[in-house]
Amino acid sequence: TCSRHSLSCCEGCSQVTGWLGRGARSVLRPTLLFLSPTDLYTAPDSCEGRCEEPYSKEDECHCDAKCETYGNCCEDYYRHCQPNGFSSSRDAITNEDLLRVSEQLYRADHNKARPSDIAINPQYQASPDETGDQEDRSPRPLYKYVNEELFSKPTYASFIKLLDNYQRATGREEEVTAEELREQDNFLKEVMKTELMKKLFAFLHQKNRYSSEQEFVADLKEMWFGLYSRGDGEQDSSGFEHVFSGEVKKGKVSGFHNWIRFYLLEKKGIINYFSHNFDGPWDTYPDVLGLQFSWDGFYKEVGSAFIGSSPEFELGLYTLLLRLCYLSLGGYSLSIQTYPWTKSTYGNGKKYIATAYVISP
Numbered sequence: 001t002c003s004r005h006s007l008s009c010c011e012g013c014s015q016v017t018g019w020l021g022r023g024a025r026s027v028l029r030p031t032l033l034f035l036s037p038t039d040l041y042t043a044p045d046s047c048e049g050r051c052e053e054p055y056s057k058e059d060e061c062h063c064d065a066k067c068e069t070y071g072n073c074c075e076d077y078y079r080h081c082q083p084n085g086f087s088s089s090r091d092a093i094t095n096e097d098l099l100r101v102s103e104q105l106y107r108a109d110h111n112k113a114r115p116s117d118i119a120i121n122p123q124y125q126a127s128p129d130e131t132g133d134q135e136d137r138s139p140r141p142l143y144k145y146v147n148e149e150l151f152s153k154p155t156y157a158s159f160i161k162l163l164d165n166y167q168r169a170t171g172r173e174e175e176v177t178a179e180e181l182r183e184q185d186n187f188l189k190e191v192m193k194t195e196l197m198k199k200l201f202a203f204l205h206q207k208n209r210y211s212s213e214q215e216f217v218a219d220l221k222e223m224w225f226g227l228y229s230r231g232d233g234e235q236d237s238s239g240f241e242h243v244f245s246g247e248v249k250k251g252k253v254s255g256f257h258n259w260i261r262f263y264l265l266e267k268k269g270i271i272n273y274f275s276h277n278f279d280g281p282w283d284t285y286p287d288v289l290g291l292q293f294s295w296d297g298f299y300k301e302v303g304s305a306f307i308g309s310s311p312e313f314e315l316g317l318y319t320l321l322l323r324l325c326y327l328s329l330g331g332y333s334l335s336i337q338t339y340p341w342t343k344s345t346y347g348n349g350k351k352y353i354a355t356a357y358v359i360s361p
Helices: 077-081 095-107 148-152 152-164 180-192 195-207 213-225 241-246 259-267 311-320
Strands: 118-120 143-146 247-251 252-253 269-278 287-295 299-301 303-306 323-329 332-346 350-358
Touching: 095 195, 095 311, 143 152, 143 259, 148 152, 148 350, 152 180, 152 259, 152 311, 180 213, 180 311, 195 311, 213 241, 213 252, 213 311, 213 350, 241 311, 241 350, 252 350, 259 269, 259 303, 259 323, 311 332, 311 350
Parallel strands: 252 299
Antiparallel strands: 118 143, 247 252, 269 287, 287 299, 287 303, 323 332, 332 350
């Protein structure tokens, strides 16, 4: 591993999202009022809220830094008291783990498009020095055909309902209605019914990231839908908005890495496809495409995206990773770049999703 409390995943180390740790809490024992405060406290057999608590021989287990040396840490010490929520020996996630799990998620994406469900027309392939020139070299739309029966599947239908919940311009406060909160909950409920997300949870649970599915879902909601500021303090952005719906910042398209969103807007004439700079080696779906386009007059120089994947596949794969990781899908290597939002946190120092996308060479 790269360091004692980080996982091995390419140069610079990568980390898995979903750190645990809730608010501080102590347990008081009912007793007589004349006892001193120290007599009132009994440490639980957990490190929740007890990190770096001074050593006491009366405690059943310990949460100070020396407990590793003496071997008397509480079982959840790494979850609550280490920066990344896991130990290198027991809970670290290796490159081999990521290669294995990414292939498992790929095989479990039963809702992905079949080869007959989508026909695309990539047309012009731009060279690296052409992607920024904003020239439309492809006169026809990217999508020739999409079987829209896909969109009646529960995860697709609930995903699509989320796409119109955002103001695309950064710097404008997002207002989240009660209906939009219900749509978030419904989407997470539907994706958690899939084999893909159940496999992801089982893996993270085994690696001591989450103690229950309920905790996992609650964290998914915060890391993806929790609001933060990309501007001057306005709660104007979230991981979901940036990655899947797309934003406009300083006159350019920011984020926007989802094929369903692209297709729906292109169908309405709001997206103008210009060219592509990368077409992945897959002969089935999901495929990977790096593309250039204009969204209502705002330009995206390289908008890499999976093509034909289900919403749960992208959500699950991006949730698994932070920073740059090398994975395997269908026997082909793939690089994913994700970043946590570093300017604000939620819970006990957990990080929101800032962005996530496929690397297109």
